[in-house]
Amino acid sequence: MTKTILLKNRPEGKPSMSDFEFITEESENTISKGEILLETKYVSVDPYLRGRMSDAKSYVPPFQLNKPIQSGVIAKVLESKNDTFTEGDYVSGMLNWQTKQISNGEGLTKVNPDKAPLSAYLGILGMTGLTAYTGLTEIGKPKAGETLVVSGAAGAVGSVVGQIGKILGLRVIGIAGTDEKIEMLKSKFGFDVGINYNTTKDMKSAIAEAAPNGVDIYFDNVGGPISDAVLVNINRLARIIVCGAISVYNNTEAPKSLSVQPFLVKNSALMQGFIVSNYAEKFPEAIKQLATWLSEGKLMYSETIVKGFDNIPKAFIDLFEGKNKGKMIVEL
Numbered sequence: 001m002t003k004t005i006l007l008k009n010r011p012e013g014k015p016s017m018s019d020f021e022f023i024t025e026e027s028e029n030t031i032s033k034g035e036i037l038l039e040t041k042y043v044s045v046d047p048y049l050r051g052r053m054s055d056a057k058s059y060v061p062p063f064q065l066n067k068p069i070q071s072g073v074i075a076k077v078l079e080s081k082n083d084t085f086t087e088g089d090y091v092s093g094m095l096n097w098q099t100k101q102i103s104n105g106e107g108l109t110k111v112n113p114d115k116a117p118l119s120a121y122l123g124i125l126g127m128t129g130l131t132a133y134t135g136l137t138e139i140g141k142p143k144a145g146e147t148l149v150v151s152g153a154a155g156a157v158g159s160v161v162g163q164i165g166k167i168l169g170l171r172v173i174g175i176a177g178t179d180e181k182i183e184m185l186k187s188k189f190g191f192d193v194g195i196n197y198n199t200t201k202d203m204k205s206a207i208a209e210a211a212p213n214g215v216d217i218y219f220d221n222v223g224g225p226i227s228d229a230v231l232v233n234i235n236r237l238a239r240i241i242v243c244g245a246i247s248v249y250n251n252t253e254a255p256k257s258l259s260v261q262p263f264l265v266k267n268s269a270l271m272q273g274f275i276v277s278n279y280a281e282k283f284p285e286a287i288k289q290l291a292t293w294l295s296e297g298k299l300m301y302s303e304t305i306v307k308g309f310d311n312i313p314k315a316f317i318d319l320f321e322g323k324n325k326g327k328m329i330v331e332l
């Protein structure tokens with residue numbers, strides 16, 4: 001039996017369980033020459049999938065209605081008629097939300113379970129780590145002694161960004177949504193200051209207090225009013241790395257945001273959006289560096305592992321309620 005999750009409706013506002021459909025099919029899973037049969041082990045759920053569930057024009061095509069949803073997956077090769085893969089290999093790639101599936105191997109990379117736990121290849125040694133590393137180094141161009149603010153700081157990307165900032169000698173301020181997350185930022189990830197945006201009345205003043213020398217780099221994962229409060233605290237020649245804007249992904253009306261231009265002009269500041277794949281040529285260097293820091297104990301990571309294929313949509317929806325600490329992953 002193969003279970004699959006399809007996109008049933010394009011979500012209006014926050015996604016709900018009724019936007020997804022589960023089907024179970026009797027499938028023979030017979031592979032042809034060049035193909036492999038895969039069994040899904042870990043599924044990554046990510047905020048950007050929300051964008052693919054709508055039909056707005058973006059950098060990747062939208063998911064099709066009544067077709068399987070795809071995301072980063074770690075799978076085991078059960079059977080192979082492909083020269084690159086052998087039975088028992090583990091692979092990482094964009095695959096369907098499906099318990100078993102057939103692939104021609106295109107776009108899949110072998111991952112080694114002896115070098116790191118398999119789930120890490122979806123997080124710190126996968127897209128998450130690469131996003132944090134390339135965004136911070138390529139756009140942020142950090143210099144020791146500068147001040148970095150990270151929003152979504154206790155999440156998958158943010159927690160890595162802050163730690164890289166510390167390794168590179170920055171003062172690091174993290175913004176997250178619960179006291180427990182703020183404690184984790186400081187005790188586990190070494191952030192200098194944490195600000196809980198849900199309990200702080202005046203974010204602008206809280207950031208000014210946490211960054212007495214002003215903000216040189218802002219790694220923005222959330223957008224919205226949190227980012228407005230950071231922007232008014234930037235320094236001359238500040239770099240604003242626009243990685244994501246989760247606070248507005250479910251908006252049904254245009255957000256009312258600060259007009260950023262005056263802040264950019266008067267500070268000669270740079271604000272740049274990016275997609276991690278822009279820096280594909282840097283990936284080998286980035287993975288090598290992240291793996292070295294991990295093995296040296298300079299970099300830690302946190303995961304929220306949800307068990308069971310049927311819980312994939314719920315785990316995805318929970319991202320918008322901040323239920324995860326670090327990388328949200330579903331284990332089958």
Ligand SMILES: NC(=O)c1ccc[n+]([C@@H]2O[C@H](COP(=O)([O-])OP(=O)(O)OC[C@H]3O[C@@H](n4cnc5c(N)ncnc54)[C@H](OP(=O)(O)O)[C@@H]3O)[C@@H](O)[C@H]2O)c1
Pocket residue numbers: 046047048127128131152153154155156157158175176177178181221222226242243244245246247248274275276277319320321322323324325326327328
């Ligand atoms: N540009 C790229 O190539 C790229 C690649 C990967 C990810 N991203 C983006 O990076 C951001 C972080 O992704 P991730 O995978 O690391 O997710 P994540 O941070 O692990 O999970 C999402 C977190 O966002 C916070 N959040 C949810 N709703 C919020 C709101 N309304 N206001 C403020 N914070 C809110 C929650 O934490 P709290 O409890 O703190 O609210 C939640 O835990 C996302 O915007 C994502 O789209 C971009």
